[in-house]
Amino acid sequence: MGTTKLLKFAYLKTGFIAGLFAAFFVTSVQAQDAIADRKAMMQAVGASMKASGAMAKGQKPFDAGTAELAMRAMNAVALGIDSKFPADSKTGGKTTSAPKIWEDMGGFKAALAKFAADTGAGIEAAKGGEASWKAAFGKVAQNCKSCHQSYRVKKN
Numbered sequence: 754m755g756t757t758k759l760l761k762f763a764y765l766k767t768g769f770i771a772g773l774f775a776a777f778f779v780t781s782v783q784a785q786d787a788i789a790d791r792k793a794m795m796q797a798v799g800a801s802m803k804a805s806g807a808m809a810k811g812q813k814p815f816d817a818g819t820a821e822l823a824m825r826a827m828n829a830v831a832l833g834i835d836s837k838f839p840a841d842s843k844t845g846g847k848t849t850s851a852p853k854i855w856e857d858m859g860g861f862k863a864a865l866a867k868f869a870a871d872t873g874a875g876i877e878a879a880k881g882g883e884a885s886w887k888a889a890f891g892k893v894a895q896n897c898k899s900c901h902q903s904y905r906v907k908k909n
């Protein structure tokens with residue numbers, strides 16, 4: 754190989770490698786965003802449970818509006834959060850998502866569908882008064898533990 758040829762080769766190779774790094778960087782930034790987004794959405798679910806839990810425990814008087822709003826917020830997350838688990842977001846960003854999500858995406862989506870159904874029923878139940886809401890709330894609350902046990906690893 755002549756010097757010019759060699760230089761050209763080295764240049765192309767460097768360009769190719771730089772391109773690979775750029776592609777990797779872009780995907781990982783998107784993956785980081787997906788992780789941050791799904792965490793924020795789960796925090797909204799946590800906040801909704803907190804607002805409702807105080808009413809369920811009688812620490813706060815039942816308010817149908819608050820009860821319904823919390824169910825709606827959780828229902829919206831249940832219906833949309835599946836888009837925040839792209840294949841390249843299995844690790845990083847302090848995620849506590851378990852690898853099982855990607856090994857068993859069908860099961861994970863079924864758990865989300867159940868969460869959506871239970872919170873959907875909760876929206877209607879909140880309109881029906883305290884007793885009907887409380888029963889629905891109990892069912893909604895079971896989703897947290899059951900999904901977290903299967904699809905989440907505790908890291909902190």
Ligand code: HEC
Binds near residue numbers: 868900
């Ligand atoms: C269908 C599965 C599923 C259901 C149902 C579910 N979660 Fe989660 N939740 C997850 C996953 C997966 C994570 C981990 C997200 C990550 O770190 O990538 C998580 C994380 C969280 C977090 C931590 C967010 C953070 O900042 O890291 C909170 C809080 C939370 N969930 C609350 C709840 C509550 C409360 C409920 C029930 C009302 C609930 N979740 C129902 C799957 C679920």
